[in-house]
Amino acid sequence: MNKTVNPNELTSDDDYGPLYAARKKVYPQSVSGTFRRIKWGLMAFCLGVYYFLPFVRWNRGLGAPSQAVLIDLPNSRFYFFFIELWPQEVYYFTGLLIVAAVALFLMNSIGGRIWCGYLCPQTVWTDLFYAVERLIEGDRRERMKKDKSSDPMKLERISEIVLKHSIWLLIAWWTGGAWVLYFNDAPTLVKELVTFQAPMIAYIWIGILTATTYVLAGFMREQVCTYMCPWPRIQAALTDEWALNVTYRYDRGEKRTSVKKAIELRALGEQVGDCVDCFQCVAVCPTGIDIRNGPQLECIQCGLCIDACDNVMKKIGRPTRLIGYDNDINIQRRQEGKAPVYRIVRARTVVYSAIIAVVGGIMLYTLATRSLLDVNVLHDRNPIAVKLSDGSIRNAYTVRLLNKSGYDRVVAIDADGPANLTIHVVGVDSVTPDRPMVVIPRDSTSELRLLVTAPAESNPEKSIPVRFHVTDIGLGEVASTTDNFVSP
Amino acid sequence: MTDHHGDIDAVSGKSTTGHEWDGIKELNTPLPRWWVISFYLTIIWAIGYWIVYPAWPLISSHTTGLLGYSTRANLAVELANLEVARGEKMAALAAAPLADIEKDPALLALARAKGRTVFGDNCAPCHGSGASGAKGFPNLNDDDWLWGGTLEQIMQTIQYGARSGHAKTHEGQMLAFGKDGVLKPDEIVTVANYVRSLSGLSTRKEYDAAKGEKIFAENCVACHGDGGKGNQELGAPNLTDKIWLYGSDEATLIETISQGRAGVMPAWDGRLDPATIKAMAVYVHSLGGGK
Numbered sequence: 001m002n003k004t005v006n007p008n009e010l011t012s013d014d015d016y017g018p019l020y021a022a023r024k025k026v027y028p029q030s031v032s033g034t035f036r037r038i039k040w041g042l043m044a045f046c047l048g049v050y051y052f053l054p055f056v057r058w059n060r061g062l063g064a065p066s067q068a069v070l071i072d073l074p075n076s077r078f079y080f081f082f083i084e085l086w087p088q089e090v091y092y093f094t095g096l097l098i099v100a101a102v103a104l105f106l107m108n109s110i111g112g113r114i115w116c117g118y119l120c121p122q123t124v125w126t127d128l129f130y131a132v133e134r135l136i137e138g139d140r141r142e143r144m145k146k147d148k149s150s151d152p153m154k155l156e157r158i159s160e161i162v163l164k165h166s167i168w169l170l171i172a173w174w175t176g177g178a179w180v181l182y183f184n185d186a187p188t189l190v191k192e193l194v195t196f197q198a199p200m201i202a203y204i205w206i207g208i209l210t211a212t213t214y215v216l217a218g219f220m221r222e223q224v225c226t227y228m229c230p231w232p233r234i235q236a237a238l239t240d241e242w243a244l245n246v247t248y249r250y251d252r253g254e255k256r257t258s259v260k261k262a263i264e265l266r267a268l269g270e271q272v273g274d275c276v277d278c279f280q281c282v283a284v285c286p287t288g289i290d291i292r293n294g295p296q297l298e299c300i301q302c303g304l305c306i307d308a309c310d311n312v313m314k315k316i317g318r319p320t321r322l323i324g325y326d327n328d329i330n331i332q333r334r335q336e337g338k339a340p341v342y343r344i345v346r347a348r349t350v351v352y353s354a355i356i357a358v359v360g361g362i363m364l365y366t367l368a369t370r371s372l373l374d375v376n377v378l379h380d381r382n383p384i385a386v387k388l389s390d391g392s393i394r395n396a397y398t399v400r401l402l403n404k405s406g407y408d409r410v411v412a413i414d415a416d417g418p419a420n421l422t423i424h425v426v427g428v429d430s431v432t433p434d435r436p437m438v439v440i441p442r443d444s445t446s447e448l449r450l451l452v453t454a455p456a457e458s459n460p461e462k463s464i465p466v467r468f469h470v471t472d473i474g475l476g477e478v479a480s481t482t483d484n485f486v487s488p
Numbered sequence: 489m490t491d492h493h494g495d496i497d498a499v500s501g502k503s504t505t506g507h508e509w510d511g512i513k514e515l516n517t518p519l520p521r522w523w524v525i526s527f528y529l530t531i532i533w534a535i536g537y538w539i540v541y542p543a544w545p546l547i548s549s550h551t552t553g554l555l556g557y558s559t560r561a562n563l564a565v566e567l568a569n570l571e572v573a574r575g576e577k578m579a580a581l582a583a584a585p586l587a588d589i590e591k592d593p594a595l596l597a598l599a600r601a602k603g604r605t606v607f608g609d610n611c612a613p614c615h616g617s618g619a620s621g622a623k624g625f626p627n628l629n630d631d632d633w634l635w636g637g638t639l640e641q642i643m644q645t646i647q648y649g650a651r652s653g654h655a656k657t658h659e660g661q662m663l664a665f666g667k668d669g670v671l672k673p674d675e676i677v678t679v680a681n682y683v684r685s686l687s688g689l690s691t692r693k694e695y696d697a698a699k700g701e702k703i704f705a706e707n708c709v710a711c712h713g714d715g716g717k718g719n720q721e722l723g724a725p726n727l728t729d730k731i732w733l734y735g736s737d738e739a740t741l742i743e744t745i746s747q748g749r750a751g752v753m754p755a756w757d758g759r760l761d762p763a764t765i766k767a768m769a770v771y772v773h774s775l776g777g778g779k
Contacts (some may be wrong), residue, residue: 382618
């Protein structure tokens, strides 16, 4: 930080902190304000999407699943509203992951740990679990008192604890329940789950996610962010001096005094800080830190200390945002009495935005122009070529036709190569002998054995490229691929 | 172990075993107790193991153990389960008329998958893993067939083999014209050159075509037919095409004519079940050469 520190003075645990320490339980106090409202809104949105999305329907026609978002593992399909992806198109997920990662970097370079503070599932569910805890056991002081009390438990206290854990488990169970609904038709699966007809794997996954939600949001809480999650470490390496972070304004806050003393000193015309050392920022913090110690690894930048401090400032008649979003440059400038500067558009944010735009653009373009008809050809390896009794040469290929559309297709197969190539598909007696036609059922693949023969007199070279075309004779859609025709 | 606790080594303070060589005494360092206990436990465990699992060899059998565990029996159960799991599909294959299998993509895929596996296990040693054959063993990818290339003919050959000794097997062989003294050496050379000329191969300059044709007509047409087009009833190959089972060079032809040929294909009837033989026939037919 800007405070110069002499390393020789760092001797006590207060400066370094012990290397190993038992967790100090955090009792965040309730708070109201702008950021709390934003957090409530985002929580409602995120959980709403997560819990109810599987029930959204999307008509894909008869025989196809009618769930808007569905990961159909048995049939190897992923459905997202109007998009249907096959395992061959897994690169869209790669693109999505790149966009997600760079979006995280972009958020970080603009507003610090926006993800951690508002959107991360760990934060959202922990926040929800704290809300339940507060509702049943009371606010910070009451909870601390109840935990510290060594009196024998009364029925009222026991019922509180039971109720709290029951609601937690209910939320956790619903979380696991919603998860499995993404992998099967939701209404059907709900019916099966209730009547104990669902596959065992569904119950196992619900159990696993109930356990993780209950443990991570009910007990692990801020320790997940501090000790388990790699993002705080990566984030610290990716941030720069222009990124906005939740920051305490030293120039305004110091020197801290009591409310009464501050009024007296100000009356005498002396310089005093706005911070009245009320510890409200510490009380509301879900990770139990003091933001006034400067940016810290533990800080998830949820902004609740801003709300807490603003409420106090309003009460004592001082300007708000003693704690607020600010960047490192301004911390320095404010100490020197200069006006704050902000810069959102800078090389870092421009590059991140450009990467998102380019990758997103490529994905959208390929998605919009991708063919719903595809062909793969694999040349036989053994034997590579066969000489027939009249001296002509034949090569065999395994052809895989992919029909990704929702309707059956009739396709014709052509081979484009040296003159006089004849082709034949095993098992197909086509009305057009030189142009075999086959039916590919909708949303499926067909594997064919294709024989290509070159007459003896054509005397083909050792290896020549042959282009295979598959034409939908109804729609005119064409898919092509190239392989070689080999002579022995 | 004799206790020598009374005898304490002065330097280390440990007791000795009492053994002494040239004034040097051996220190007594017993095994750790946990190790000894574990060791005795493994012995107890082994005795329990002998009782419940097969363990001791006897003269003609072995102790079977109380659990009746047998890897062989487990394998039999697993194989039986596999048969049941495949049963429905294989039953459909067994029931389908031979000619219709290739027209049904699902049945064709099943027959080819089954056929490829069984071919690899049973046929590849002679015909090669890609069915492309070797000298004396026909290439099954091409369109030249000794005993016929229709589905029915292929299935019949697989079932009963060629010269296999089965009652219904294909019979007929190339006689040893030289060894049996039917043709003289110069006649054999002449007819060998004539046979080469049938498929447009080069011949010796001094060879007498008219004589060759005469020898061929007198000795060979009975099986190979007029003009050497072959006869699938007898497994007599077509001598006018570009495919040669043993080779088309003069030396090989002379060997063939003088020593005769009678390659054997075993009968698979009874060794493979009918549905598997059916799948094999479709697989071989679908390699490309099938008629």
